[in-house]
Structure formats: structure tokens, C-alpha cells
Amino acid sequence: MTKGQVFTPEPIADRMVEKLFRKKEPEPTDRVLDPGCGTGIFIERILSWCERKEIEPPQIVGVELDTNLIDKARESVGGKDNVDLINCDFLLKDFERFDYIIGNPPYVPIEELDESEKEEFREKFETAVNRFDLSSLFFEKALGLLDTNGRLVFISPEKYEYTLTTSPLRELMAKYRIKEIHHLDEDTFEGLVTYPAIITIDGREKTTIRRRDGKTVRAELPPDGSRWISKINGFGNWIESEIVLDDISKRISCGVATGRDKIFVKDQNEIPDAIKKYARPTISGKELTEKGANASQFMIVPYDEKGDLLSKNDLDSFLNWASTYKDELSSRHCVIEDGKEWYSFHEDPPLQDILSPKILCKDVTNEPEFWMDEGGAIIPRHSVYYIVPKDTDILPALLKYLNSEKAQKWLTAHCQRAANDFIRLQSNVLKQLPVPNDIQKGTIDE
Secondary structure, eight states: EEEEOOOOOOHHHHHHHHHHTTTTOOOOOOOEEEEEEEETTTHHHHHHHHHHOOOOOOOOEEEEEOOOHHHHHHHTTOOTTTEEEEEEEEEEOOOOEEEEEEOOOOBBBBGGGGGGHHHHHHHHHHOOOSSSBBBHHHHHHHHHHHHHEEEEEEEEEGGGGTTTTTTHHHHHHHHHHEEEEOOOOSSSSTTTOHHHHHHHEOOSSSSSETTTTOEEEEEEOOOTOOOOHHHHHOOOSSOOOOOGGGGEEEEEEOOOOOSHHHHHHGGGGGGGGGGGGGEEEEOOOEEETTTEEEEEEEEOOBOOOTSSSSSGGGGHHHHHHHHGGGHHHHSSSHTTTTTTTTTTTTSSHHHHHHSSSSSEEEEEEOOOOOOETTOOOEBBBBBBOOOOSGGGGHHHHHHHHHTSSHHHHHHOOOOOOOEOOEEEEOOOHHEEEEEEOGGGTTOOOO
């Protein structure tokens, strides 16, 4: 595996070639593109497919930036009259249009790009927004090269179906019409959990979704860039309501990020008497269990109840204790890049909201479940989300609703997938959860 590239297993490549040519066999004059062709696996499987069908293969163009990989491709499929291998950056070179495009776009996150690359890509690509990665740009460039009646088959992590960053890509894809999205097993690529999906684009009114649970559904995907995940899961917005969770909440957020839990989070017997006044009970996602929300540790908090960092004059005993860790705390990004005090948290905690009666849930879970912190004393850590209603009197009714079958089905359908088919709860999804209109009265219809 080179930077951003995961090599496609031969059986998956064969399946993708079948999708590429299903009911649409290529002519010898047709042009096929494999951007980021690597060692040439797709080209090799296209030639094999044509040989089995006893038809003359189309004209194939393979593009690869890595010289070592394209040398291997030349050893494998080079020297054939109908195959042209080009050593260049696919994203930055101009090409003519193609009848067929097949590939496995490299996944290179924005953190692996230098500033000049980011700037150039943002100027050239509509999908280069927020924390983009190169696979989105490959999609955009390839779709721009696809002939009017052409077909594209790509394999890629399914994240483009639901992340905010890929909203422009979803909007772009919808213009081309999506024939099929085929979700593969999470461990299709040995040693990696990628949740891959094969997408086929060529102009159907509705999209066929082949899900990992074996079910097949037909869906009309939204054209505006909004998330596809609820449509893919075969779930409509059937909770009748005029309000969402955000409307009745003061805050819905991820828990506190200290930037060094191993320093700021301690067992009770590890806390010196001199700094116990700064200690508050804290809870992680693992401590939310069937037995309840049981905080077993404490967070050393150098902030007042409004969430303002205390001055050094108010922190004599705390600073004496923390100075042992000063070098490590000073090495954090929030100190070096953001100019925060060395003893501060990575993010300033909004304690005026956190220290309120609230509802808690895990950030990653096999199914949504919610717990109440009725006293408001617990500080949730970064693996916990918390919901603070505007009116704390509705907490019992809200908790009952959040743990209801309706709410859990909605969340399961709309949340991103994590490893082992767990779901990832996020504040932007929780905020959009429809809630019963009468919840503000502290009741819910059964």
C-alpha cells in the first residue's frame, strides 16, 4: 500500500468490471479510463473479461502518478496496442472524454497535503471544501470526463454518503444519476476496516441499494447534497413533528476534551488533598452501562463554573501539582498553535451548561441508548455526548422518548457507521431528531 492507495482484490475488480459492462458491452473504439491505475489490476481484469466474452477489447487509458506502480503495470499489461499507460497526476492533467471509467480512488486526507497542494486543489475543484480528501476530487474529475451516455464504477469508503464535507460531491453525483450503490463487507480489504461501497453511475431514475444485511431497496436520492444515509437504510422521516431536538435544547454537544486525560483524569485515591477542590466527577462512554451512569473517576478542572480559565493567582495548589507535567502539557497543539495557557484544556468547557441536569449518550455504540444525570454534577468526557434541555422539567419525558423504538430507529438510520457495524452519534444528527410536539409539556403520546 502506497500513500493513499489500497490495492483492490482481484475478485472485487472482477465484480466491478461486470458492473461496468453489464448489458452494455464495449465496442473496440470505446474509451475506458482507469485513473490511479496502480499495478493495472482493473486493466488486466477488463482484458480477461473481453477474452472470456470473445470480443475485441476497447481502448484503455491507465493513469498513475507513482513511477514504481506504473512500472509494474507496464510489466503486467503494457505493450498492448489498445492500452496506454500514462505516468502523471490525474487531477492536474487534461484528458478527452471517456465512455467508461473504473477505479479505486486513493484516499489521502487533507492532513497529508501541503499548503500549496490544498490551495491549488481548492481553486480547481468544487468538492475541495472543509476537510476534503483526494477521493472526492477523483470523483469530480472523473465525472467531468464521463461521456453523456457513459458509465462510471468506483469503489470507495461509503463516507461520501453522509459526511458534511462530501455534501458538494453528493450534489454533483446526483446530477449524473446513480444506478447502484453496493455496500461490501467492512473487511473487504484485508487488514483494514473501510466500509467500502461500489457505486455505478450511468443514468437511472432511481438508485438500487444493495445493503450489507443482504436487502436490496430502490431509493430516490436527494439532489441537494443532503445526506443519503436514511434513504439508503430504507427509512423515511415518518415521525410526525414540527420540532426537532435542537429546538428544545440549550446545548447538544460532545463532552470535554482536555487534551491529556491521563493527566487531568484521576481515580479518587490519586488526587492530593490540596487539589481536591478542583476535582469533579467525570464519565466516559464505557461507564454508561445497564447499571446506569456511574462516574468512577474525577477530572481536575482549572475553570470556574462559567467555564472561564482561572487565573494563576487562584490556582496556587493546582499549579504546584500540575507543574510536574508542565513540559508534556506545553507540547500540546492548543498551547503551541493556539496560544492557550499551558495548564488549560484543549477546549474551554462550557461548564455553565455542563453542570446542569442533562441526558448522556455514548458517541459510538451498537444501538442508541440514553442516560440521565439528574443532579448535573457529572462532566462528560470526549466519548460522551450530552443534551441540556431548555426546560429541565421535561427531562423524564425526553429521556423516555430518546429510548423509544421510534427515536432509536430514526437515529440508527441517520447515523454514520463505525467499526464492527456500530453507529457513531454526532451532535449535528442528534439536533435534527424529530421530537413529539407535546414533549415541551413534559409528556409524550404513547
